[in-house]
Amino acid sequence: MRRYGTLGGAAMLALVCSGAGLPPYLLPGAEEPASHLASTVDANPPGALGARTVLGLPRHRQAQAVADATAAYAKRLERAEARRVVAAKRWGLRRAPLRAPAPPAHKPKLATEPGHLSGPGLPPVIVRAPTEDKVVFLTIDDGADKDPKLLDMLRELDVPYSSFVTDYVARDDYGYFRRAHRNGSGVHNHTVTHPELPRLSYRQQRAEICRQQDNLEREIGERPVLFRPPYGAYDRDTLRAAASCGVTAVPLWAQEAFPDRIEWGRADRKFHPGDIILTHFRGPGEWDGTMTDMVRRVLDTATEQGFALARLEDYL
Structure with missing residues (x-):
């Protein structure tokens, strides 16, 4: 299931700009893997490129890939939220349910509630x-x-x-x-x-x-x-x-x-x-x-x- 926060304008911009859901090498500031770099430059050795060398071209293409991917991701979120709004009306809700925030990266440690049985080796x-x-x-x-x-x-x-x-x-x-x-x-x-x-x-x-x-x-x-x-x-x-x-x-x-x-x-x-x-x-x-x-x-x-x-x- 997809889980995002409530998608207002500011929240949408923050989510998209974060690069959530993108491949690691497309995240802002990430280094391109060698395989990706190899696909974005001539196969000729550096000395043979001469005047045709365009400095920064791989990074330019990476930035374009990030822009394209984030735009597509934002569009998917917009469509998903629009579907939920329509579904909320169809099922008679007062408004679309709120989106849950991202779950914790690590599950919290559980402890038995006061008043309940506990002990070594017993599930909380x-x-x-x-x-x-x-x-x-x-x-x-x-x-x-x-x-x-x-x-x-x-x-x-x-x-x-x-x-x-x-x-x-x-x-x-x-x-x-x-x-x-x-x-x-x-x-x-x-x-x-x-x-x-x-x-x-x-x-x-x-x-x-x-x-x-x-x-x-x-x-x-x-x-x-x-x-x-x-x-x-x-x-x-x-x-x-x-x-x-x-x-x-x-x-x-x-x-x-x-x-x-x-x-x-x-x-x-x-x-x-x-x-x-x-x-x-x-x-x-x-x-x-x-x-x-x-x-x-x-x-x-x-x-x-x-x-x-x-x-x-x-x-x-």
């Missing part, structure tokens, strides 16, 4: 990513209702999200989650049968988690490193089992989103930088609305509060 349990960027993260659990319009909406708006999938409700159509993954969604572990894990033995918990790791590796092509326990219920055995299956973090949530409301985890009823938002793959049979209604509420609320949706996997 968090409700927010450690960042001061005004970004939040949309995460969708289970997989029971597979609304194709949800994937279309998120793709057209270029909004990142992450799925935490339970096998027994996903197995009838893992193709839906493969499509989500191709669109840029992370697909992570939410157990095989969605039990309340602390009621199970360590061996049973490990089977629930590790078997779903195997399922997702087979169906999606990647072995997840993130795991969310059903109902947010876990104990020390849960964390031990998850670690033994290759899990490196256990993201819970700070808010829960529905089509008609957001249930806030704080009294100020506002997003905070790095907050994780929980919702579910549900439909009108269980909700007073649809998945796209829920996304509309989340995006309008986040935009109104000055937040963009970012990709959880870039921060954890």
Whole structure:
């Protein structure tokens, strides 16, 4: 997925002038590689060029290449942003969602949130990513209702999200989650049968988690490193089992989103930088609305509060 900041005039100029997305040898001030230099001068040795030698010609051609590439890049950004504005109107948003800033060059170190279990060798349990960027993260659990319009909406708006999938409700159509993954969604572990894990033995918990790791590796092509326990219920055995299956973090949530409301985890009823938002793959049979209604509420609320949706996997 493409991720840029909000593209006003000044921001666009800064982004283009930075050379983002260009080959290294086209960045301002970079040295040309020998192969590029060789293609921009005569093959004759310097002494044979005589009066035909034009000093600075390779650097002139490099500058032109930079100008051409940045102009093309700016045009692509303009077209992408125009498409998002049109998509926002089509999906009934008040305005186009804000673009998230570039993700951190290095993922921040995670620490377990106060009040949650921790210990040597156990994956950290968090409700927010450690960042001061005004970004939040949309995460969708289970997989029971597979609304194709949800994937279309998120793709057209270029909004990142992450799925935490339970096998027994996903197995009838893992193709839906493969499509989500191709669109840029992370697909992570939410157990095989969605039990309340602390009621199970360590061996049973490990089977629930590790078997779903195997399922997702087979169906999606990647072995997840993130795991969310059903109902947010876990104990020390849960964390031990998850670690033994290759899990490196256990993201819970700070808010829960529905089509008609957001249930806030704080009294100020506002997003905070790095907050994780929980919702579910549900439909009108269980909700007073649809998945796209829920996304509309989340995006309008986040935009109104000055937040963009970012990709959880870039921060954890």
